[in-house]
Amino acid sequence: MTKFWKKNFHEMTEEEWESLCDRCGKCCLVKLQDVDTDEIIYTSIACQQFDNNLCECKNYKTRKLLVPDCVKITPDNVNDLPWLPPTCSYLLLANNKDLPEWHHLLTGNTDEMHRLKKSIKNKVNYAEKDTDYQDYIIEDKWHEI
Numbered sequence: 649m650t651k652f653w654k655k656n657f658h659e660m661t662e663e664e665w666e667s668l669c670d671r672c673g674k675c676c677l678v679k680l681q682d683v684d685t686d687e688i689i690y691t692s693i694a695c696q697q698f699d700n701n702l703c704e705c706k707n708y709k710t711r712k713l714l715v716p717d718c719v720k721i722t723p724d725n726v727n728d729l730p731w732l733p734p735t736c737s738y739l740l741l742a743n744n745k746d747l748p749e750w751h752h753l754l755t756g757n758t759d760e761m762h763r764l765k766k767s768i769k770n771k772v773n774y775a776e777k778d779t780d781y782q783d784y785i786i787e788d789k790w791h792e793i
Contacts, residue, residue, distance in 0.1 A: 653753065657723035665723065670737040670751050670760050672767040673703045675721070679783060680732045688731045689785040694772035700756055702760065703769035737764065 652664045660668075676691040697715055699706045711718045719729065726732070726742045733739075737747055747753060750760040762769050773784060 653747060657726075657742070660723075667719075668737050668741065670735070670748070670761060670766075671703060672733070672735065672761065673698060673772075674733045674768055675719075675731070675736070676705065677768065677786075678773065678775070678784075680781060680785070686730075690786045692768075692771065692773050692777050692779050692786050693769070693779065693781060693784050698771050698772065700770055703758070703767050712727065742773060 652660060655664075657665065658791050669786070673694070674690070676695045676698040678691045678695070679719050680691060681687070682689060682707075693783050694700065695715060695718070697711055705711050707714055708774075712720070717766060721732070722730065724740075726738045735748060737751060740747065748766070749755075750764050752758045752761065752764055752767075755761075760781040761767050775781070
């Protein structure tokens with residue numbers, strides 16, 4: 649298997665870049681930011697487009713139309729997104745680290761990631777009209793798993 653992920657990000661095809669995503673779903677969680685410390689605080693509330701059972705966006709190709717504030721992770725912004733979890737494959741590679749051993753490009757599927765609980769699969773809630781996001785702050789730090 650060619651380790652295309654060792655290439656410079658800007659040399660990758662769009663397909664290669666997209667395949668780097670580990671499919672953990674953590675970037676689809678609603679995050680809060682502490683106004684005093686700038687700390688990013690994760691909630692267990694997922695974007696309405698997130699499929700909790702499949703652990704992926706229901707409408708990935710049209711997500712920006714459906715959720716205008718959805719941020720596309722690119723080679724140019726990956727290091728400027730403080731809410732990316734430290735386990736994010738894009739972030740790891742951008743900082744010259746290796747893919748995690750459970751990554752689907754190494755194992756051939758996402759089963760190991762889900763088995764090791766490295767994703768948010770089947771762990772999220774969805775916001776209702778009057779949801780108080782502070783009631784859904786994640787205390788066990790899923791984003792640090």
